[in-house]
Amino acid sequence: MKTQLTEGEKICKEWSLRNTKTRRLLFQALFESRRPLSIPEFLDIFASEDERINKTTLYREVETLVNLGVLRAVQITPRKVSYELGSHEHHHHFACTKCDFITGVTFSEKSIERTEKALEEQGVQVTHHALEFFGLCSRCQ
Amino acid sequence: MKTQLTEGEKICKEWSLRNTKTRRLLFQALFESRRPLSIPEFLDIFASEDERINKTTLYREVETLVNLGVLRAVQITPRKVSYELGSHEHHHHFACTKCDFITGVTFSEKSIERTEKALEEQGVQVTHHALEFFGLCSRCQ
DNA sequence: CTCTGTGCAAACGATTTGCATGATG
């Protein structure tokens, strides 16, 4: 009889990572919240579930996972870095400027304007967007 | 004989803001650096010019100016908020992932791909980009 | 058993707050 693996345990296998409590809870939280989470948010979630996860351990865990590419850092709200699964297809985000709602946006449409239209058809109101390019400047190549 | 106003003094007039040392130096620094600056960067610049500007005062000043729309917050590098003049035409940025080089990008081309090409022709190497939409979610409207 | 993960306390840097004082229009 096969044992049912949680999503988190699958990811650990896939990346040959030790199956630890911190990892299991971290992945669990990401799956359930269905949006990028910041470290303070992870900690709040764990606390509300009465799960004792050390702050330092979590910072180190997230760092490891980002370096491996399992997680991806998402910088949207000023002074707040969130993390999402790196396996998600390359996508962008919609963030509510009033509450902390953030959701993935698939840029299937060919233009920013059309993507905004598609978003508005889903019920949100888009006021502005930000587009940043990253890479190496001429000096640093 | 007309008195020559600095850019900063012009902005103060335009927004009916008191002409203070903090404001003058802040605008001056922005004009000279030609790129978004973070508060620690402003402070370093002032210190290197032997200008004593209090940290608290600067934080409050920047907050005021952002609320008025004179400045705009720019969130590019994780954990680093920079500020640029809000009067700049709506544009995006290129950030070097190795040094702290940031420059404005005019999205004159119609697509992200073509904007990237145009950037590369200017000598930088684009590895990836981020696109975020902001507004109000259905609950918050 | 060995390597990796964990926990705690302390350090750090950026940002915020309270309160009393100073300067601008």
Next chain:
DNA sequence: CATCATGCAAATCGTTTGCACAGAG
């Protein structure tokens, strides 16, 4: 002189580090 701006010290918050110990494979 009425606002608005300033300075300082202390508090707060997110993040990092050193070191000793524990757990997974």
